[in-house]
Amino acid sequence: MSGATRIVAAARAMVGVPFRLHGRSDAGVDCVGLAVLALGRAGQGAMAPVAYGLRSGDVGLAERWLGAAGLVRVGEGAPGDLALVRPGPLQLHLMILVPGGFVHAHAGLRRVVEMPGVSPWPVVGWWRADGGRATIG
Template sequence: MSAAVERARAMIGVPFRLHGRSRAGLDCVGLAALALGREAPGDYGLRSGDVARAEGWLRAAGLRPVAQGRPGDLALARPGPLQLHLMIGTGAGFVHAHAGLGRVVEMPGVSPWPILGWWAVE
């Protein structure tokens, strides 16, 4: 298992908190930053649905796009028309900060949302 998957799984159960960056509360960007050992951007706009902007800060964080995700890679998904979401692939599903459930969860199987791209640590 990758170190990123281990770190993400260690956050399961942490409360969801918009712009959260610690075990006190996390959103999908905070979870991704902690799992991948990267700095979270201060001004991200996942709710704008701006894929180019999200891809820009993923590159700035030292990630590169890959054709196929592996365990520990980051999936950029579109759960709604104007919303983007980040999830850590586990090989058997995803770990992500689920706003509706109010906590970080592990979801087995395929993503219920379209995956726009996979990103790996360079």
């Protein structure tokens, strides 16, 4: 099973987990926590930044975290990749691309969901695990 396939499976296994800001366990996750756990459970390893909130429009900072994590920016997303999206003017969000849609920690619904179709928000960039240890933050 490829790393991307393992990331997709790990993300889908988290559907239904409660939303919790800065959460990093099956008791609750936010979008960063979901990415950390999916990558970690897929054998990529992961840690996350702790100094962030729901409202942050700093794309450069998010991109530095993702790059420092060993994730590689790619031109187009493929299943298992992370999408950095902009749901609002001062908000960034991570989602995991899966066949047919995305898995993400939905703050409004208070749980991890699988959403069909294309992203409803502008995609700022696509990030792919390089097959090694990823450390977000």
